[in-house]
Amino acid sequence: MTLATHTEEQISTFCAQLAPVERAFISHAALGYCALRRDDQWFLYSARLRLDSTMTVTPATFKTSTVIAGRIPIDTRSRSVRKAIEELLGTFAVTDASVQFEAEDNGSYSAYAVPLHRSGLDRSALAILKIRGGRGWEKVDREEIGWRLRGSEIAFESLSELCGVCDAGDEPGSLEIVAAPVTRILSTSTAKQNKATLMLSCSSELDVDACRLSYRVIQGSTVVHRDSVAGKRLNWRPEHGNCVATHDIDIPEGALVDCAVSYQGETHQQAWITDRSAVGNPRRAAFEPSDIELLAMQSMLRDEDDKNGRGFEVAVAWLFWMLGFNPAHLRNSKHHEDAPDILVECEGGFVVVECTIGQLKADKRSNLKARCVNVEKSLAATGNRDVLVLPLLVTRFSHEQVTADMEDAGKAGLHVLTRDDLLALMERTRQVNSPAAILAEWRTALEANRAATRSPQTLAT
Template sequence: MSDHERKQLEDFLAAIEPNIAGYNYSTFSYLAQKKGNVFELAQGRLVLQGVPATSESKHFESPNLKVGFLHLHELKTSVKQFIESLLTGKLLTPHGELRFAPEKDRSHSIYFNPFHAEGVPFQNRQAFQYRQMQLHIRGDRRERLDSLSLDWELKAGPIPFEGVQELCAEFGVGQIDGDSSTVEIVAFSVAAIGGESSVTGTKAKLVINLVDGLEREKASIGYRLIERNAVVKRGILSGDALTWENATNFQRGVAELEVTGGAVLHCVASHGGRAQHHYWVADPATAQNPFRAIHQAFDKNLDVLQELVTKAQTKGANARDLEIAVAWLLWMLGFSTTHIGGTPKTSDAPDLIAATPFGHLVVVECTTGILKEDSKLSHLFQRAEKIRQTLISCGNQHLRVLPVIVTTKTRDEVKSELDQAHKNGALVATIEDFPQLINRTLLVPNAERLYTEAEENLKRLQNPSPFDVSGTKTNLLQ
């Protein structure tokens, strides 16, 4: 093992150490492929979590594949021992031994991501506001798993499956990709701001949920009190200052605060000095943003908007649903929005054009696929340039134009296309950006400020500083 990889492993173990006592319901799922007389681990996923898994332990085997879902305690091992076993090239399970060899003449490859953003469904919009850590361990190259012979083998099994991907989905292994055997260890957050947190008039009730097994004294709720886009107070409520009670599989701490009417609270749940989750709390009876209040008069809790975005993530989805949702969102953020590309007769126009109060323009293309799909990215550049030339010809060259492409894909899924978009002057908004943009609608709308932030962000992405660790941020808020 190289010094770099050893440090990656040590950093991961140090990061999860304060949470270990709370990971009482960890699970391991795997897919193994037969090679000779042994089964080689093709893909595995160890999930460290403090809430019970919804699935019972299970196991399936066909002539050439073996798959299982286990609770970590069934392996009679700790997290550290589990990793050490993997790095020896063998993992013992109740279903038999699994081989996990490194590449020839090399050690296993190890990578630690302390802020892993997984592509979870948008309907759980707060999921993107949880801290999640991942350790990725890669072994030797493996045989292809996307073969028709394996799919037909599974169709004929005693428990029939459509193919390898359905088998992996059923057992929680995740989507199979790459050509190497891999194991990922995902560490979920151990504390969260409770959804029952609320503001009613001048009273705020803040709730933190903490998994069982962890010390209440090490938990805390941090908050920023925001009035008319300005932070007027910051504070932290220590675990000692909270009123605690036991709930099913977790502990609940509650505190009350005096706030001004119509205030918005941005709250952070922490444990052991590490932020685990952040959440916005506002009084539904009052609103700093009149546009959001008007929208909610016809779309309570933004349920329809969220449904449109969720539908746009499904296979074969209509991108028009996404266009409508983005138009609504831009309007609530203070932009004047036209859905000019929404009819067949204006299909040569961009999907949306949004204007700030000063007249600066955002040119928007929406897609449910990758950026190059249906030439969306090239169309965006062409249409933005046409708008610039039109402004010049009509004497409004002082107005600025910002191209933005919005996709329901995750940032990882379009990672290879981001550089081209940024170099050509376009921002990319992915599914991870929606929760933060929706939270922004709780505040007084300020489209000019958002527009300036977006331009500054694009400049950073085009000319990243070697000391800037936030260079991958792409949404309007970051």
């Protein structure tokens, strides 16, 4: 198949990023898929090819007269990741069926690669490639399909739930390829009183000497120490098919450790390690008697039963307050329906926040831009023309769920926080933060994303 020039470039970029670590995905690749019946053929609704060196692939299938879905292993031992991707463009075989991934009207596909996530916050993916085909499924009657699924032999509430269970993504007419980090900071890392124990893993298929653990020790809002240790200086041991190492560092009591792990100079994952019994942030300490460990707040950030998003907005405003910002939750009042959801102030300027419980839709992006312009005009009219105003779009969806929309947000000059970002920011609330520094981080990430999206559009074949 001949691909459009831009599509070919994006696939090549993605595969080039994975080339140094591709061995880690041998026997660790799985395709989650969902297809719908039309004209006696199965057409791909949504799919995700996941590459994860820690994953054990368990095949699964689901089938009705109009829907098939499942998860199958993909062979990357006898063929490259690129070859595996190319074989999914067109017609491919799944369990007991043949599925067609329709191309666009010009006979090709469009693609968008997200190499090495640009945000400094914790991510569950190393790189993502989104390939879009025909747009025919965008008008599918999801409610009707969901109603039928409720009464199937194995009941599902909706097409979204089915896609979620099968890890098939949930974007009509698209294939997503998600590569997980091959070296990670493990959740078993701890900080207690004057010592932090940082644990990291690396695929046993790779050279552990090429890993590097880097870290900053933060007390209050001040970095008191920064250092790194090369993989060859760590003592590695085999564990569950991977290699694991431990590194102890001395820290001031109650300090926060910002650590990251890289492979051949490319950062793969970042994490915040804190003493969970110590809270150095008085705002969080004052809040926690009402919400121990912020469990209720976490639930509000994830709650899919919150259909109008008001609880989500409240939790976002609380989070900003605990980070040291001064948030005003304007849309909590019927008198402010044309206002930003949340207006946030700090020493470095203002953040105009639009919240969404789903995709980063065009109306959400345009509303945020308009409300940001209104704030800028008002500031200019009162002699504050030089004050920074940053537009921030916050979604309850994960980063993986909105990858395809990130390009449009970047082009519009909007910074985006996903659920992944919010949960990572919650970890930072254990220490006093500098809102101005966080605002500067967001501004830098926004500029990087805008620069990355200045690429040629998909060309016709």
